[in-house]
Structures are given as C-alpha cells and as structure tokens.
Amino acid sequence: xxxxxxxxxxxxxxxxxxxxxxxxxxxxxxxxxxxxxxxxxxxxxxxxxxxxxxxxxxxxxxxxxxxxxxxxxxxxxxxxxxxxxxxxxxxxxxxxxxxxxxxxxxxxxxxxxxxxxxxxxxxxxxxxxxxxxxxxxxxxxxxxxxxxxxxxxxxxxxxxxxxxxxxxxxxxxxxxxxxxxxxxxxxxxxxxxxxxxxxxxxxxxxxxxxxxxxxxxxxxxxxxxxxxxxxxxxxxxxxxxxxxxxxxxxxxxxxxxxxxxxxxxxxxxxxxxxxxxxxxxxxxxxxxxxxxxxxxxxxxxxxxxxxxxxxxxxxxxxxxxxxxxxxxxxxxxxxxxxxxxx
Amino acid sequence: xxxxxxxxxxxxxxxxxxxxxxxxxxxxxxxxxxxxxxxxxxxxxxxxxxxxxxxxxxxxxxxxxxxxxxxxxxxxxxxxxxxxxxxxxxxxxxxxxxxxxxxxxxxxxxxxxxxxxxxxxxxxxxxxxxxxxxxxxxxxxxxxxxxxxxxxxxxxxxxxxxxxxxxxxxxxxxxxxxxxxxxxxxxxxxxxxxxxxxxxxxxxxxxxxxxxxxxxxxxxxxxxxxxxxxxxxxxxxxxxxxxxxxxxxxxxxxxxxxxxxxxxxxxxxxxxxxxxxxxxxxxxxxxxxx
Numbered sequence: 001x002x003x004x005x006x007x008x009x010x011x012x013x014x015x016x017x018x019x020x021x022x023x024x025x026x027x028x029x030x031x032x033x034x035x036x037x038x039x040x041x042x043x044x045x046x047x048x049x050x051x052x053x054x055x056x057x058x059x060x061x062x063x064x065x066x067x068x069x070x071x072x073x074x075x076x077x078x079x080x081x082x083x084x085x086x087x088x089x090x091x092x093x094x095x096x097x098x099x100x101x102x103x104x105x106x107x108x109x110x111x112x113x114x115x116x117x118x119x120x121x122x123x124x125x126x127x128x129x130x131x132x133x134x135x136x137x138x139x140x141x142x143x144x145x146x147x148x149x150x151x152x153x154x155x156x157x158x159x160x161x162x163x164x165x166x167x168x169x170x171x172x173x174x175x176x177x178x179x180x181x182x183x184x185x186x187x188x189x190x191x192x193x194x195x196x197x198x199x200x201x202x203x204x205x206x207x208x209x210x211x212x213x214x215x216x217x218x219x220x221x222x223x224x225x226x227x228x229x230x231x232x233x234x235x236x237x238x239x240x241x242x243x244x245x246x247x248x249x250x251x252x253x254x255x256x257x258x259x260x261x262x263x264x265x266x267x268x269x270x271x272x273x274x275x276x277x278x279x280x281x282x283x284x285x286x287x288x289x290x291x292x293x294x295x296x297x298x299x300x301x302x303x304x305x306x307x308x309x310x311x312x313x314x315x316x317x318x319x320x321x322x323x324x325x326x327x328x329x330x331x332x333x334x335x336x337x338x339x340x341x342x
Numbered sequence: 343x344x345x346x347x348x349x350x351x352x353x354x355x356x357x358x359x360x361x362x363x364x365x366x367x368x369x370x371x372x373x374x375x376x377x378x379x380x381x382x383x384x385x386x387x388x389x390x391x392x393x394x395x396x397x398x399x400x401x402x403x404x405x406x407x408x409x410x411x412x413x414x415x416x417x418x419x420x421x422x423x424x425x426x427x428x429x430x431x432x433x434x435x436x437x438x439x440x441x442x443x444x445x446x447x448x449x450x451x452x453x454x455x456x457x458x459x460x461x462x463x464x465x466x467x468x469x470x471x472x473x474x475x476x477x478x479x480x481x482x483x484x485x486x487x488x489x490x491x492x493x494x495x496x497x498x499x500x501x502x503x504x505x506x507x508x509x510x511x512x513x514x515x516x517x518x519x520x521x522x523x524x525x526x527x528x529x530x531x532x533x534x535x536x537x538x539x540x541x542x543x544x545x546x547x548x549x550x551x552x553x554x555x556x557x558x559x560x561x562x563x564x565x566x567x568x569x570x571x572x573x574x575x576x577x578x579x580x581x582x583x584x585x586x587x588x589x590x591x592x593x594x595x596x597x598x599x600x601x602x603x604x605x606x607x608x609x610x611x612x613x614x615x616x617x618x619x620x621x622x623x624x625x626x627x628x629x630x631x632x
Contacts, residue, residue: 078367079448254601255596272603280594283434301606
C-alpha cells in the first residue's frame, strides 16, 4: 500500500511549474468551443475547475489527427527520403481521465502488436500520466460497465482526487512514486483525508448511471452478425459523419497520403474512419458499401474483433460517441437492444 | 514456408521504420493487356538487391512519390532472383501514375508483407490453380516456384480465364506452360470471340467441366471476387474440402501491417493475417465481405 499525499488546490500552478523543469506539461486546454490536452502555458490553471473530460481524447497527443511521416525530394541522383525529425523530451499529461488513460493502454497494444509503429511509440515513450478522477461524470459516461470507474488507477502513474479545497494524491507506479518523492509542497495524507477522498470517489461512482451488460457480448455479437434487420435498425439514424470514431479514444484507423509542393514532397498519415464508404472502397468492389455494415464493423471491432485478437474490449465507456453524435446515435442502446442468444 | 512469424518479415525495413520505402528502379515494362502492365524492377541499394527475400503470395506497398502508395503482390518467383516483378491494372490514382512511368523511373517499395502461400502444405500435393484476369499474378509466382522445384510437387493443373483473348495476362507464361508436358493447362474466355479457337465459358463453369480430382490436391484460387465466390462452391461440388481450397484476397489497404484498419474480415486483417487464406478460415465469417 503506497502512501498518499495532500496539497492545496490553489498551489497547482506551483506544482506544475516544479514539474515543468523536468517535463513538458500537457493540461486540458480550451480551443474555441472544444477542449484538448495541450502544452501548459505556465500560468493558466482554470482547467482544474473544468471538472469534465476534454472533447478531444488524449490519443491525439500520441497519434495526431495529421502527422508528417517523412519528406522526399528528387535530384539528379534520384529520390531521397528524410525522416520527420522528432524533438525528444519527457512529457507529463496532467489531469488525464482514467478512461483516456485506459484507452492509451489499448492503443499501446494495437501499435506494438506485430509490427511496431515507430511514430506512435516514440511519442508515447517517456510519458507520465497524472490522472484526475471525475467528480462530475457525464450522463453519457458508462465506464463502470467496462470494469473501470471515475477513479480507476489501472493505467495512470499518479492519481489526483479533487476533494474540495485539496487534492488527494495517490502514487500508483514506480515512476509516479519517484516523481511524488521529489515534489516539494506536498504533505502526508491522514486517515481523515483518505476517508474524505473515498467519499468523493464513491459519490462519483454512483453518479455513473448509464449501464451496459457486457457479459457474453462477443458471443451475442457473433450470433447476430448476419442479422441484417437488427443492424439496419440500430444504424438507421447514423449519418456516417465519422465523429464518433475521430473522437473515440481507442479508434486508430488511419490513411496515408502524399503531398507535393514545389518539388518538396511529404508523406502524411491522418485519422480515417470506418464510417466512410470510401474507407474500404476498391475500384471494382466495396465490401462495406451499406451503412449498416459500417456500423456493424465499428461495434464488432470494439466488442468482438479486438477482444478476439488482444483479450480486451476496445471501449472505455468515455461516452464521447454518445454525447458528441449529431443525431444521438447511442452505442449503449445498440448493445442493449442486441438480440439475446436463442 | 508460410511467413506466419511476423519477425521474419521485418528483415528488410528501411532504418527499422516499417513505413519507410526503399527506392527501386523500373527496369522493364511489359504491356500485358490494354489495361495491365508488368513492371520489372530492382532495388537501388546493391546490398538489399542481394539480400532481399520473399515468399510466393507476399505483397508490398509500392509508391509513386507525390501520388501515393498502393499494394500489389510480387508476381515473380522467389526462385528467379535476377529482378522482381509486379503487375498493375490501371484503375485508380496510383495505378494510373504507374502506367505513365517508363523504364528508369524510381518508385518506392516497402515489404514484403503478408503470409504467402503455405508451401509446407502444398509440397507433395497435386496443385490445381484457378485464375481469372490479373488474378494470375500471385499464382504465377507460385507456379514458377513449383516448376523450379518440380520434384516437390505432384500434378500441376491450371485453369485460367479472362473476359476476352485480349484480356489474357502473361501470355508468354501461358505459352510456356502449354509447352510443358508436366503441366495441364486449360485457358478460357468468357464470351465467343472471332480470334479465339479455344474454350469458352466462365471460370467456375469450366472448373465444373474439367472437374479436377480432389484426391491429395489443393486448389489455389485467385481472380475477381465474384469469380472466387462462384468457384468455391464448384470446387466443393467436385470434392474439395474447405481446407483444400486456398485463395489470396484483395482489399483496400494502406499500412500493409494490420494497423490502419480497413482490410479486415472479422478479426483477421488481410494484409497481416493473409492475404492467403484457406476457405475454411473465411467461410464462416462475413460471407458477403470477402
């Protein structure tokens, strides 16, 4: 049992300044109407009052919406390829939510499997995740149905709990312990602090009321795989806009494209989505031209195929695909209305 | 051997980065049909030229810099190491750009990817090749491979068809195999044509007429998806079990390594777990999506 610490919430700026001597600090930041994890400006600590998760999941910090893979140019001797330079530095994500930290663990598996993805893995290296538990989950959140919770410690190095005036701080990993040990301005948590934090956690846990039943979900999906009526019904209102996949913390589909500007070429990769018909379109054929097939692919990839390959469901219950869908498509309804196995 | 161990496929990565292409030079271009060309190429790097290895049935991502990448199988045989080959039907952005290239042009190449044909299963068997159109490209790699190791295989039967006589690819191969007394080859075209004195009929129909024996045999099928779909039931009818039918599938692909997501059939990625599958592997899955 590791010891816990306490700090006054208003000292968060000092704490981050301390940490920024060693790390590049990323915090939940506003950009227009949306929020995402971005480099801390060294001043603003308004994010601690924004008690809800960011619009954009933190996958974007390791697997950006658009990323330069390499550049190429031609001279008399032919083509030359040059790798995109990456500035290596230690980084710390502060106030990442447990669901998004869990999502990174899922992406780690996908990007490490078989062939290692050098772009994702080099971004992910030397990254510390400091979690901030959710005291105010959205109605669309359903993490507790996926073995997680608003204060899940599984994939963070350090966890912060907002217990009113103070942060209750738990060290989770060795790296987290090391950082806490050399951090100034923290005091040992007492039994009272611990009890207070537990109360906050419990109240928050009970605030996650949306539930899905994930028992035998892979078997159920397999059984209704060819049930076109069901898939037609649950995909009826989808407009194939792809926002649920772009903002899903575990979706990692991508496209690769070239750009040529005045003989200077660049190869990029960018987010792609199984919601788009063109995603699978070939000149003579398209295996998923109908919307219901694409919705089926999305649901099955998360709850059947990914678990078959890696033993873990590729959904963390963050609820973004529900609250950010323009037509109120709801994955929990899709799962709950799945025909029972006869 | 089937390259099921992915670490075996990583030997030829440029700088250890799976997405970086090697530079290759087009040495020769053959017009197969009005819309299909075969490209002979070699790596610019001499060391790689000597060391590069692959298995019949594996593919690669080829790029035209500034236009993009597309996947094609390596259509030459690993037993013939003078150069590598791939065949391209002109259908989209990258293939159009490829068709405009001349000898001496440089392209990008990353690979080989995919599992290749399971030689360990095929050796000692009667091989029945069923091909349609440009679908002969991966088969010819294996056919030449088997011919160059003739004593390791029993009978070789080839049933190959195209829409018209003009659409028959690799005519120089068809002639060579026709002359080879150890091979039975049947060539067919879909519809009657004045310039064609041979057999007429769709490939699945011809397979039914020829009715190759399933005894100690494996059928290797590649062609347009519709041909593959109609050929499996016919092969089943003449006695082939699902484990005795092999195909190599085509999907839209970008990464080639099972990450970008689009080429899956169920939990399998055609690029990483295939492109070679037995019918037994895919028949229960997404029957309409292969």
